[in-house]
């Protein structure tokens with residue numbers, strides 16, 4: 136534990152009131168701030184909108200010296216710094232958009248003690264010249280924003296973040312480190328702590344549940360019709376529609392505009408000035424809908440977003456929860472709707488195949504895609520499913536499309552046994568498609584070539600279509616009876632839970648195959 140002398144006698148509570156005008160800390164904030172002030176490296180995991188920025192800004196104002204904020208969001212640095220300055224906080228940023236002279240001036244201001252916070256991109260620390268300058272400053276705190284980027288297990292791994300683990304210890308003033316993220320599974324959290332030297336007891340994780348968000352998965356519907364109907368019915372509310380590709384975002388945007396909706400598009404392919412205008416129009420309620428790729432949203436603080444619709448599923452549950460979490464930051468009710476079609480995941484798989492990620496990272500990407508597939512196929516409470524994924528537990532939310540699904544449960548134990556035994560007969564070496572074909576008694580080329588017609592389970596579900604069997608397999612995978620240990624080569628394996636069912640221990644139930652969500656708006 137490092138001893139840090141505080142520069143003046145204000146308390147965190149004083150800072151909260153004086154600079155931010157708030158009266159109370161949100162869950163986790165006070166503990167994190169206290170740990171930092173005691174010189175303890177800390178990992179803060181809080182949901183989007185939980186108030187992470189304050190956790191390092193308040194100590195920055197109390198500690199003698201400079202707080203370095205490492206953030207991947209270069210495009211947002213200026214906005215963040217401007218809003219700090221508006222609150223009377225001395226902050227600056229250095230990024231690639233500036234001239235050498237501007238950079239020099241900022242560093243001089245930091246050296247003179249005129250800055251409390253300095254925002255930089257991680258790449259900057261790798262430049263020897265910058266490190267040299269930094270050694271002349273007293274860096275009291277290093278805040279690593281979006282810290283999951285340091286982990287190859289995370290959904291947004293960045294090489295430049297990895298270098299932080301060797302670079303930060305070289306800073307002579309030995310700053311305390313605070314790592315912050317909204318999305319960390321247990322694995323990712325452990326990885327961050329190992330790399331940034333945070334002792335396990337210093338992890339502060341606030342509740343992940345968002346009680347005011349109602350999650351919905353909608354399958355088997357015409358997506359464009361759904362979106363049009365929903366947006367029209369919610370004309371007066373602000374919403375974000377996420378698409379997986381720029382083309383899709385453009386197409387949905389055009390459709391809404393044609394229908395007279397105040398909608399605009401946002402993706403990385405648009406010119407800077409257009410992006411800026413669309414973002415601001417949305418922030419200031421001049422637009423009701425923004426149709427965007429995942430390029431939109433990080434760090435955007437619009438509190439009255441009433442719905443987030445995903446026209447296509449993103450590549451991981453982490454990304455989904457982060458994007459969906461942008462609804463209802465004001466605490467009022469909001470909806471997070473995922474429109475799902477199985478082929479959406481092909482897009483994500485294609486992204487993965489074409490990415491330049493190494494083998495280990497690709498494995499993670501495929502694992503993440505599978506977590507998304509499991510989400511859309513589970514019949515347990517959707518929010519609980521996500522919260523469990525992040526290593527926490529909660530009661531059923533009562534408002535998601537699974538909690539409010541009042542269809543009868545059907546006993547599918549015998550069908551499950553048929554599927555599981557077919558997987559076993561096929562020596563757990565094949566994927567869902569082939570297993571479904573065998574069960575349905577298909578004469579597909581591959582089934583014949585591999586002599587699978589000889590299996591005792593061949594055709595034992597001939598009265599069910601192969602694609603329906605695939606859906607059942609997805610459900611059994613999401614429910615933990617089947618698993619794909621290597622999602623890159625997705626061969627099905629029977630889990631312990633599945634083995635119990637095969638031995639006649641326990642029953643399996645399921646509600647009808649397709650979730651019927653007839654109306655976007657309960658009143659229409």
Ligand code: ADP
Pocket residue numbers: 157158159160161164181182183184185186187188189436
């Ligand atoms: P995050 O980075 O975790 O997504 P932010 O730091 O952007 O969240 O905070 C989200 C919003 O909550 C901001 O508008 C912020 O001013 C507000 N906020 C943070 N802490 C408090 C607090 N203690 N009381 C009231 N509002 C807060």
